[in-house]
Amino acid sequence: MLGIQHWIFSVKWGIWTRDNNLSNTSRDVNILIFGQTGQVARELAMYEGVTCVDRAAADLEDPGACAALIAARRPDAVINAAAYTAVDKAEEDEARATVINGDAPGAMARACADLGVPFVSISTDYVFSGTGTRAWQEADPTGPLGAYGRSKLKGEHLVQAAGGAYAILRTSWVVSAHGHNFVKTMLRLGAERDALTIVGDQIGGPTPARDIAAACMEIARQLADDPGKAGIYHFAGAPNVSWADFARETFAVAGLTCAVTDIPSSDYPTPAQRPLNSRLDCDRLETVFGLRRPDWRVGLQDIVKEVSV
Numbered sequence: 001m002l003g004i005q006h007w008i009f010s011v012k013w014g015i016w017t018r019d020n021n022l023s024n025t026s027r028d029v030n031i032l033i034f035g036q037t038g039q040v041a042r043e044l045a046m047y048e049g050v051t052c053v054d055r056a057a058a059d060l061e062d063p064g065a066c067a068a069l070i071a072a073r074r075p076d077a078v079i080n081a082a083a084y085t086a087v088d089k090a091e092e093d094e095a096r097a098t099v100i101n102g103d104a105p106g107a108m109a110r111a112c113a114d115l116g117v118p119f120v121s122i123s124t125d126y127v128f129s130g131t132g133t134r135a136w137q138e139a140d141p142t143g144p145l146g147a148y149g150r151s152k153l154k155g156e157h158l159v160q161a162a163g164g165a166y167a168i169l170r171t172s173w174v175v176s177a178h179g180h181n182f183v184k185t186m187l188r189l190g191a192e193r194d195a196l197t198i199v200g201d202q203i204g205g206p207t208p209a210r211d212i213a214a215a216c217m218e219i220a221r222q223l224a225d226d227p228g229k230a231g232i233y234h235f236a237g238a239p240n241v242s243w244a245d246f247a248r249e250t251f252a253v254a255g256l257t258c259a260v261t262d263i264p265s266s267d268y269p270t271p272a273q274r275p276l277n278s279r280l281d282c283d284r285l286e287t288v289f290g291l292r293r294p295d296w297r298v299g300l301q302d303i304v305k306e307v308s309v
């Protein structure tokens with residue numbers, strides 16, 4: 001049930017947006033973010049009115065503690081930007097990944113539903129099997145290929161089951177100037193090597209963490225106004241590319257000379273299998289929230305600049 005708390009939040013945010021003509025957060029609004037060091041968490045930390053909690057303050061291996069923190073702090077909204085994201089390592093550590101990516105967001109969602117405040121949780125293209133070439137829609141059947149995808153899918157199910165004003169934002173191929181990601185790996189390898197072989201048969205939308213943070217903030221704001229918008233949404237950068245082409249574009253932007261040869265996924269064996277088709281159909285998010293796919297080539301310019309300074 002969405003109660004008085006929810007109503008106050010909606011009014012606070014409404015006043016801010018009217019006065020400032022900005023789709024941004026209010027000084028008076030208090031948004032709790034799980035995660036502090038991660039790619040998306042670091043971008044969320046740039047907003048006013050947010051409090052990021054790290055592993056020491058809230059360990060997702062203890063879902064009950066995460067829920068208790070929400071109940072004690074009574075925030076106006078919660079965004080979960082913490083997760084077990086080591087895709088290959090998850091294959092041998094599935095129980096831990098499942099608590100962190102499954103049970104913890106479930107507990108957070110229930111605590112938010114009890115308080116009557118919006119909850120935004122981030123999920124992944126890896127909940128899909130990757131068959132075909134059509135872009136995945138929100139209602140398409142899931143079929144994760146590995147432990148990470150299965151653990152994130154459990155999180156989706158538990159968040160949905162909690163009810164409340166939730167949004168599950170499925171994104172893909174997150175990149176930023178911080179933490180571990182493909183762009184940073186390519187900037188390092190591209191400076192060391194003359195040539196690289198990169199998989200060319202996995203296709204998806206690279207998504208700057210900064211754009212994900214902005215989307216999460218806007219979704220939380222709109223959910224406060226209209227909990228009827230609760231649901232699963234896709235959000236990925238455009239245009240879709242292969243990892244090989246993404247590497248080429250990264251080298252071009254960075255001015256690095258490194259030849260890229262396309263290889264099939266079968267020539268790049270990893271403990272976890274990745275989906276070949278990671279294309280996400282993002283129309284629903286645009287229709288309901290007015291949020292469009294960001295052009296990752298714009299974000300890439302910023303990331304390369306920020307990494308090299």
Ligand SMILES: NC(=O)C1=CN([C@@H]2O[C@H](COP(=O)(O)OP(=O)(O)OC[C@H]3O[C@@H](n4cnc5c(N)ncnc54)[C@H](OP(=O)(O)O)[C@@H]3O)[C@@H](O)[C@H]2O)C=CC1
Nearest residue numbers: 037038039040055059060061082083085122124171173174
């Ligand atoms: N990275 C990607 O390519 C993609 C990510 N996603 C999803 O987007 C979201 C954000 O990902 P991203 O920013 O890349 O994540 P990162 O891998 O950059 O960061 C993960 C964050 O989670 C925290 N964390 C991990 N385990 C715990 C724990 N037990 N308790 C508390 N905090 C913990 C980490 O903290 P610490 O520093 O202490 O380890 C870190 O802050 C996640 O839900 C992820 O599944 C979706 C699609 C693609």
Ligand SMILES: Cc1cn([C@H]2C[C@H](O)[C@@H](COP(=O)(O)OP(=O)(O)O[C@H]3O[C@@H](C)C(=O)[C@@H](O)[C@H]3O)O2)c(=O)[nH]c1=O
Nearest residue numbers: 085087124125126172173174182197198199243268274
């Ligand atoms: C370094 C390197 C990678 N690759 C391939 C491996 C892989 O298929 C692809 C990308 O490598 P990564 O290690 O970034 O892949 P990965 O960690 O699986 O990335 C995924 O992370 C999780 C958290 C998600 O949710 C996904 O959306 C996705 O971003 O590039 C090469 O082909 N050659 C190389 O030299």
Ligand SMILES: [Mg+2]
Nearest residue numbers: 085087180181
């Ligand atoms: Mg990775």
